[in-house]
Amino acid sequence: MSSHGVLITPRMLDEHVDRLGEKHPPIELDSVDRTVLRPDLVREQYGHVIDFMSRVELEVDRNVLELLTLLPDPGETDRHFFQDVWQPQEIAHGRILDRMQQDLGMPPSQPELERIGLNIRVLGALAHLRPIQEVARLMYYLTGAATERSAVLAYNRLSAGLERLGEKALARTAIAPIKRQEPGHFAFYRMSATAMLQQRVLAPWQLRLVRTMRKHAFQLVGVYDKQQKAQYGGIVVALGLEEDLEGYARDIGVVERDLLWAQHEGMHVPTYVLAGLRDAVEAYRERLTRLGTGPVRPA
Numbered sequence: 001m002s003s004h005g006v007l008i009t010p011r012m013l014d015e016h017v018d019r020l021g022e023k024h025p026p027i028e029l030d031s032v033d034r035t036v037l038r039p040d041l042v043r044e045q046y047g048h049v050i051d052f053m054s055r056v057e058l059e060v061d062r063n064v065l066e067l068l069t070l071l072p073d074p075g076e077t078d079r080h081f082f083q084d085v086w087q088p089q090e091i092a093h094g095r096i097l098d099r100m101q102q103d104l105g106m107p108p109s110q111p112e113l114e115r116i117g118l119n120i121r122v123l124g125a126l127a128h129l130r131p132i133q134e135v136a137r138l139m140y141y142l143t144g145a146a147t148e149r150s151a152v153l154a155y156n157r158l159s160a161g162l163e164r165l166g167e168k169a170l171a172r173t174a175i176a177p178i179k180r181q182e183p184g185h186f187a188f189y190r191m192s193a194t195a196m197l198q199q200r201v202l203a204p205w206q207l208r209l210v211r212t213m214r215k216h217a218f219q220l221v222g223v224y225d226k227q228q229k230a231q232y233g234g235i236v237v238a239l240g241l242e243e244d245l246e247g248y249a250r251d252i253g254v255v256e257r258d259l260l261w262a263q264h265e266g267m268h269v270p271t272y273v274l275a276g277l278r279d280a281v282e283a284y285r286e287r288l289t290r291l292g293t294g295p296v297r298p299a
């Protein structure tokens with residue numbers, strides 16, 4: 001059941017979180033060089049990407065509310081991670097991107113801070129039951145891993161794209177520092193989920209429930225309605241991820257594939273992740289056809 005054979009101990013997790021906090025303080029807004037050579041061009045190519053990502057980053061405060069719904073009594077390591085390390089880092093990412101989009105002449109980011117997903121509401125209602133709490137905790141780690149992995153990939157592509165445009169200041173003083181903080185988040189979720197499986201915290205029926213929920217209620221990060229789905233599809237296309245959608249899906253779903261599916265159905269790519277991505281690209285194309293040509297603009 002372990003993903004790499006290494007036994008994850010609570011101490012390793014603690015040390016990982018401490019290290020993240022020490023090595024990666026929240027990025028200061030003023031450390032960013034705001035020089036933009038061709039704002040119109042950056043806006044045209046990546047404005048919708050930046051806008052989507054600033055929203056997702058700023059929605060971290062809602063994510064904390066969701067977490068407290070799901071895990072009303074989190075363990076100390078989880079609490080330390082999301083409250084002291086993760087939330088302050090993500091908020092700083094969001095503020096940097098929000099300022100960037102305004103520098104590019106776009107309206108400020110509009111994070112949705114109150115809408116809570118159906119999964120969470122359903123689980124939250126039952127969260128005081130211990131077996132459900134355990135299911136919720138694994139769901140939290142798996143969702144987190146998929147989310148952080150998508151962020152890593154998106155920032156990699158975005159910084160490469162900005163470099164190509166010659167926008168070195170943005171690429172190197174904004175996106176590169178943000179991008180460096182995401183893999184540590186991913187590692188936390190991967191290690192935490194792996195540890196739960198290694199310690200056999202969940203009974204077979206609980207694991208089945210997790211599989212069912214991932215399969216039937218999978219959401220791409222930041223996608224809560226049709227418009228956002230089309231926006232996500234637009235990002236996939238703008239960042240050139242469409243050429244290898246399967247590879248992208250495999251990457252996003254790597255932790256759940258290892259932990260939930262590899263020995264179960266021999267699935268190489270969680271099919272629901274790939275389906276979700278295809279659906280988003282499709283929604284984007286439909287929208288293009290409906291609105292005429294040109295990338296989907298944030299509303």
Ligand SMILES: [Fe+2]
Nearest residue numbers: 057090093151
């Ligand atoms: Fe982030």
Ligand SMILES: [Fe+2]
Nearest residue numbers: 148151182185
């Ligand atoms: Fe992150």
